[in-house]
Every structure is written in structure tokens, then in C-alpha cells.
Amino acid sequence: MSLVNIVLDEEQREGTTATVAQWLIKEGDFIEINEPLVELETDKVMMEIVAPTSGVLTKINLTTGDEIQGDMVLGVIDSSIHNKDSTVKQTTPSQAISHEVNTQNKTAQNKASSPAVRRLLTQHNLNIKDIHGTGKDHRVTSRDIHSYLKNKPCLNANKNSKLIALNAMRKSIAKHMVKSLLHTAPHVTSVFNLDLSTIIAHRNTNKEKFLLQKANLTFTAYFIAASTIAIKEVPLINSQLHQDSIELFNSINIGIGTSLNDEGLIVPVLKNCENRDLLSIAKDLTRLTNKARSKTLTAQDVQNGTFTISNHGVSGSLIATPIIINQPQSAILGIGKMEKRVVVTEINGQDMMSIKPMCYVSLTIDHRVLDAHQCNMFLSSFVMYLENF
Numbered sequence: 001m002s003l004v005n006i007v008l009d010e011e012q013r014e015g016t017t018a019t020v021a022q023w024l025i026k027e028g029d030f031i032e033i034n035e036p037l038v039e040l041e042t043d044k045v046m047m048e049i050v051a052p053t054s055g056v057l058t059k060i061n062l063t064t065g066d067e068i069q070g071d072m073v074l075g076v077i078d079s080s081i082h083n084k085d086s087t088v089k090q091t092t093p094s095q096a097i098s099h100e101v102n103t104q105n106k107t108a109q110n111k112a113s114s115p116a117v118r119r120l121l122t123q124h125n126l127n128i129k130d131i132h133g134t135g136k137d138h139r140v141t142s143r144d145i146h147s148y149l150k151n152k153p154c155l156n157a158n159k160n161s162k163l164i165a166l167n168a169m170r171k172s173i174a175k176h177m178v179k180s181l182l183h184t185a186p187h188v189t190s191v192f193n194l195d196l197s198t199i200i201a202h203r204n205t206n207k208e209k210f211l212l213q214k215a216n217l218t219f220t221a222y223f224i225a226a227s228t229i230a231i232k233e234v235p236l237i238n239s240q241l242h243q244d245s246i247e248l249f250n251s252i253n254i255g256i257g258t259s260l261n262d263e264g265l266i267v268p269v270l271k272n273c274e275n276r277d278l279l280s281i282a283k284d285l286t287r288l289t290n291k292a293r294s295k296t297l298t299a300q301d302v303q304n305g306t307f308t309i310s311n312h313g314v315s316g317s318l319i320a321t322p323i324i325i326n327q328p329q330s331a332i333l334g335i336g337k338m339e340k341r342v343v344v345t346e347i348n349g350q351d352m353m354s355i356k357p358m359c360y361v362s363l364t365i366d367h368r369v370l371d372a373h374q375c376n377m378f379l380s381s382f383v384m385y386l387e388n389f
Contacts, residue, residue: 004053006037006074018042018068022122023060023075030056030081038074047299055079064122120145185366187322189334192379196338196357198389215282216289222386223309223335224254224281228273230381231307234374238306240328241369250274255305255326256285258292259315267326268292269305305329313337313359322364330369331378336360 008018021039025031033054040047059076062068117140121128124145131148133140199222210217231238231252240247252274255267268288270281291297308326313336323334336359343356361382365375 002055002078002080003058004055004077004079006049006052006077007071008040008049008068008074018047020062020064020066020068020074022064022118025057027057027060030054031077040068042299049074051077053077053079056081117145124149184327185325185368187325187364188367188372188375189321189323189362189364190372190375190379191319191321191360191362192383194359194361194383195343195387196359197387199386200357202389210279210282213279213283214286215279216286217278217282218285219335219338220256220309220311221278221282221285222389223311223333224256224270224273224285225276225278226382226385227254227307227309227333228252228276229385230378232274233381234378236370236374237331237365237378239330239369240306241330241366246369249306251304251306253304253306255302255308256288257308257310257312258289260292260295266292266297266302267305267308268297268301269303271304308332309335311335319360319362321362323362325364325366330366331375332364333382334362334364336362 018040019042021041023038024036031037031051031054033052034050036048037051037057038049040049055077057075058078060074061076062072062074068074120126126145126148128140131140131144132138133144196219199219203217203219203222207217235248236246238249238252240249251272253269253271254273255269258266258268260266268291270276270284270288273281276284288297288301291301305326307329310320310323310332312320312323312334316337318336318339320334320336323332325332338357338359340355341358342353343358344351344353346352361379363375363379365371
């Protein structure tokens with residue numbers, strides 16, 4: 001017998017907490033190398049772990065809902081069996097009873113080909129027969145399940161309200177935010193005014209050219225470019241605090257907070273911004289945004305961020321403070337809603353009033369790493385770059 005442990009590799013373990021969503025095969029089943037074996041859910045994405053070798057799954061150590069820490073062994077595969085016809089499955093009386101009770105529901109659920117649908121059915125203990133399918137041939141989609149859950153009140157003694165179960169993402173966000181704000185970093189925020197006139201004119205001139213190259217030229221692309229310039233001016237912004245040192249990163253990897261409506265928040269990361277021009281930023285930002293909205297981001301898409309931008313203005317917010325730092329980063333930039341405001345400027349020694357497209361930009365810092373001096377230097381550079389684009 002040759003036993004192979006199923007563990008997460010370093011890249012899959014880095015920077016996130018994972019729980020077991022569901023096993024795709026049972027103990028005693030044969031599986032080929034690189035076939036999907038188990039689905040994991042993190043606070044950011046769903047991950048599919050594939051079999052490291054062909055063989056029989058002899059043991060499952062962690063079941064649905066169990067949290068994976070470090071190099072924990074999820075299960076064990078016996079690689080000495082090379083033919084699925086050679087496997088011998090043993091069924092205990094309790095397993096037989098459980099199988100008989102659940103056969104009808106399992107058969108129905110297996111008609112849903114999407115792994116995401118099967119995961120949601122298992123996660124929320126749902127019967128697929130209760131859900132109206134809107135897909136081809138009335139097949140149930142993940143959208144149908146989310147709609148069903150949204151309109152299905154939880155059991156609650158108070159008839160004047162309903163309970164909404166916290167999903168894994170929301171639980172993780174809550175834990176992460178409380179840790180960042182109350183137990184880790186003292187937050188300090190500075191706010192500057194930003195005149196968007198110059199980049200609006202540039203965008204109006206160039207957005208069609210960018211579209212021809214499959215790049216959606218959004219304001220966020222400009223904010224990423226300006227953040228990169230400002231970080232080069234103030235490298236300490238792009239850092240992480242350790243117990244006895246501050247680590248300055250050479251790569252500028254900027255995360256973009258992206259709302260998933262009621263489901264939570266995801267932060268895809270645009271890597272190596274220090275080597276990118278506006279077109280390159282816009283192209284990759286378009287790709288990541290599309291993946292976020294279609295829920296196809298991978299673990300690699302949301303890892304290794306060194307700085308974050310929260311464009312809270314897209315939902316109408318003028319100023320949000322403090323925007324909670326995405327630990328273990330040292331700062332987060334907030335962009336407020338653009339609105340036309342009366343601005344007083346001096347022209348030929350005279351104060352003149354004009355109407356400008358303005359927004360508030362804020363930088364929240366970890367005061368253990370940064371002071372107001374670096375914070376204001378960053379915002380000054382950020383604003384200057386955009387107003388003189």
C-alpha cells in the first residue's frame with residue numbers, strides 16, 4: 001500500500017482561511033490524477049482541489065464545514081491501486097441507512113451539472129425539487145438558488161422580522177474587519193479634494209480607442225495609475241509591519257474592492273503595477289472585474305495584495321471613514337462620489353468661482369507604520385498626478 005496525503009500547497013494556503021465545502025467523491029471511490037477531488041470555500045473564492053495521484057480515497061479527515069489550517073491533511077489516497085475496477089467498497093450499516101434515506105434527493109441533485117449548484121444545495125441543506133429552475137430544460141442554476149434563499153425566510157419566533165443566515169464570506173469579512181480595526185491597527189484618515197476635470201477629458205477622448213484593444217477605460221484605472229506614482233514617491237505606503245521590522249515590497253500589487261451586492265465583498269489584485277501603463281492597467285482591470293462579477297476568480301487573483309483601493313463613491317458615498325485596512329497591508333485609499341461643486345480659484349490675482357467635477361479622496365493608514373506626513377505626501381502626489389494628467 002502506498003499512501004499519499006491530500007494537502008494544500010503553499011500558494012493555496014497563503015493569505016486566506018479555507019473550509020471544506022464538499023467532497024466530490026466518497027471514501028472507497030477510485031479517482032484519476034488531476035481530477036477534481038474536493039471543493040473548498042474561502043472568504044474570497046471557491047477552490048477545487050485535484051487529486052495529486054491516481055488511486056482510491058481511503059480516508060477523509062475533514063468534512064463539510066471543517067476549517068483547514070496550515071498543512072492539515074484533508075484525506076488520504078492509496079496510489080497502489082491503479083484500476084478503478086479493482087476497488088472494493090465497504091459500507092457500514094449506518095452508511096447503508098443514510099444512503100437509502102438520501103438516494104432520492106441525491107439523484108435529483110446530481111442532475112444539476114454545475115459544481116457550484118451542488119455545493120450550494122449541500123451548504124444550505126436544500127432539496128432541488130423545491131427550487132424553480134430557469135436554466136436550459138428547467139435546470140437549476142446558482143442564480144436560482146440565491147434567489148430562493150433571498151426570498152425564503154428563516155425560522156424565527158418573531159413574526160415581524162426574518163433571519164438571514166451568514167454565508168462563509170460574510171463571516172470571514174466580519175472577523176477580518178473587527179480584527180483589523182479593534183485588535184491590530186490604529187486607524188488614522190486624511191481627506192483631500194480631487195478635481196476630475198483633466199481625466200474626464202482624457203477619458204472622453206480615449207475610451208473608444210481603449211475599447212478597440214479590449215480595455216474598458218474606467219476611472220479606477222486612473223486611480224490605480226496615480227496610486228502607483230504616489231507609492232513610488234512614498235514607498236512606506238507599500239509595506240507590512242512585522243514584530244521587529246517593516247517590510248517594504250518591491251512589487252506594487254493593488255487590490256480593488258468589488259461589491260458582490262448582498263453576498264459580500266471581493267478584492268481582486270492587479271499585480272506589478274509599477275511596470276504598467278494606463279492601457280495595461282485598464283486591460284487587466286477589465287479582466288479581473290469581469291471574473292469577479294461572474295464569480296470565476298481564482299485564489300491567485302485575490303492573493304498578494306500590498307495596497308487596496310475602495311471606490312465607495314460608486315454607490316453614492318461622499319466620504320467613508322475609517323475605511324478599514326485590509327490587513328496585513330498598511331494603508332487603504334478611498335474614492336468618494338463625483339459631484340459638481342462650486343470651487344474658488346485664483347486667476348490673475350482675482351478669486352473666481354467655477355463649477356468643477358470634484359470628489360473626496362481619503363487615505364487611511366496604520367499609524368504604527370505611517371504618520372500624517374507620509375499620508376499627506378501620498379495624497380498630494382496622487383491628486384497632483386491626476387489633476388495634471
